[in-house]
Amino acid sequence: MTEREVDAPRTLGPEGRQARITDLVLSTGSVSAQELAETFGVSVMTIHRDLDELQRQGVLRKARGIATAQPSGTFESNVEYRAKANIEAKRLIAQHACRHVEPGMSVLLDDSTTALQMLPHLAALAPLTVATNYLAALVELAKVRDVQAVALGGHYDVQHDSFLGSTCVDAVQSMRFDAAFVSTSAVSGGYAFHQEDKIVTVKRAMVDVATRSHLLIDHTKLTRSALHRLLPLHRFTTVVVDAGVTPRDLAALRENDVLVEVASTAVASNAD
Numbered sequence: 227m228t229e230r231e232v233d234a235p236r237t238l239g240p241e242g243r244q245a246r247i248t249d250l251v252l253s254t255g256s257v258s259a260q261e262l263a264e265t266f267g268v269s270v271m272t273i274h275r276d277l278d279e280l281q282r283q284g285v286l287r288k289a290r291g292i293a294t295a296q297p298s299g300t301f302e303s304n305v306e307y308r309a310k311a312n313i314e315a316k317r318l319i320a321q322h323a324c325r326h327v328e329p330g331m332s333v334l335l336d337d338s339t340t341a342l343q344m345l346p347h348l349a350a351l352a353p354l355t356v357a358t359n360y361l362a363a364l365v366e367l368a369k370v371r372d373v374q375a376v377a378l379g380g381h382y383d384v385q386h387d388s389f390l391g392s393t394c395v396d397a398v399q400s401m402r403f404d405a406a407f408v409s410t411s412a413v414s415g416g417y418a419f420h421q422e423d424k425i426v427t428v429k430r431a432m433v434d435v436a437t438r439s440h441l442l443i444d445h446t447k448l449t450r451s452a453l454h455r456l457l458p459l460h461r462f463t464t465v466v467v468d469a470g471v472t473p474r475d476l477a478a479l480r481e482n483d484v485l486v487e488v489a490s491t492a493v494a495s496n497a498d
Contacts, residue, residue, distance in 0.1 A: 244276050252307045256294035284385035302421045305387045308339045315444040315468035320344040322489035327351050331404040337388030338409030340442045359389040398431040406436030412452040416482045419452035426454045438463040445470035459484045
C-alpha cells in the first residue's frame with residue numbers, strides 16, 4: 227500500500243470509512259477491496275458492503291473485487307472524477323469552442339465537465355445569456371458580469387451535480403438558443419452515445435432547441451462504448467476534439483457530414 231496509503235483511523239464507522247474510500251477511489255481511479263481492507267483494518271466482507279453502498283449511490287462501480295471510478299458502457303463516472311480526468315484536453319476544447327460564441331448570443335451548456343471549462347472565457351464575450359442544468363456552472367456564472375444566468379431546474383442528481391428529469395426537459399423546450407454546447411461519453415459508428423437514458427433525454431432536448439449545436443469530446447471518447455444512442459454526428463454543427471485524436475479516428479469522424487475541428491495549444495494561443 228505504499229502508493230495508496232491514506233490517513234485512515236482504524237476506528238472509523240461505516241459513513242466515515244465510505245467517505246475515505248470515495249476520496250481514495252476518485253483520486254487514484256481504482257483500488258482493490260483487499261487493499262482497502264488492509265488500509266482500513268477491517269474485513270474484506272466489510273469493504274464489500276461499503277462498496278455496494280457506494281455503488282448504489284453512483285459514486286463508483288465494483289467489478290471483480292476492484293472499486294473503480296472509471297466509466298464503463300453502463301456507468302458514467304462521478305462528476306468529481308470526471309472534473310479531473312483529461313483536464314488539459316478539456317480546457318483546450320472549451321477554449322476553442324468559445325470561438326463559436328459572440329456577444330449578445332443566448333448559449334446553452336449541458337452538465338458536462340468539458341462545457342464547464344468554457345466559463346473562464348465567457349466574461350470576454352459578454353453580454354451573454356447562458357442557461358445550464360449544471361449546478362456548479364450556475365454558481366460560477368452568477369459571478370460573471372454581464373452574463374445573465376438561467377437555471378434549468380428539475381430533479382437534482384447528486385452524481386452529476388445537475389438537474390434532470392421531465393421538469394428539466396420542459397424548461398429546455400420552453401426556450402430557444404443561438405448555440406448549445408454538449409459533450410457525451412462515447413462516439414462510435416457515426417453516433418454519440420451515453421450510459422444513462424435520463425442524460426440522453428436532456429441532451430437531445432438541448433440540441434433540438436439550438437440553432438447551432440456543438441459536440442465537445444476529448445479523444446478518449448472515441449475508444450469507449452456506452453449503452454444509449456444519443457444522436458447521429460450529423461445533427462451537430464461542429465464536433466470539437468483535442469489534438470490527441472489519431473489520424474484514423476479523425477478521418478472516421480470526418481466521414482459523417484459534420485465539420486470536425488481540432489483544438490490544440492497553438493489554436494488556443496491564437497485565440498487569446
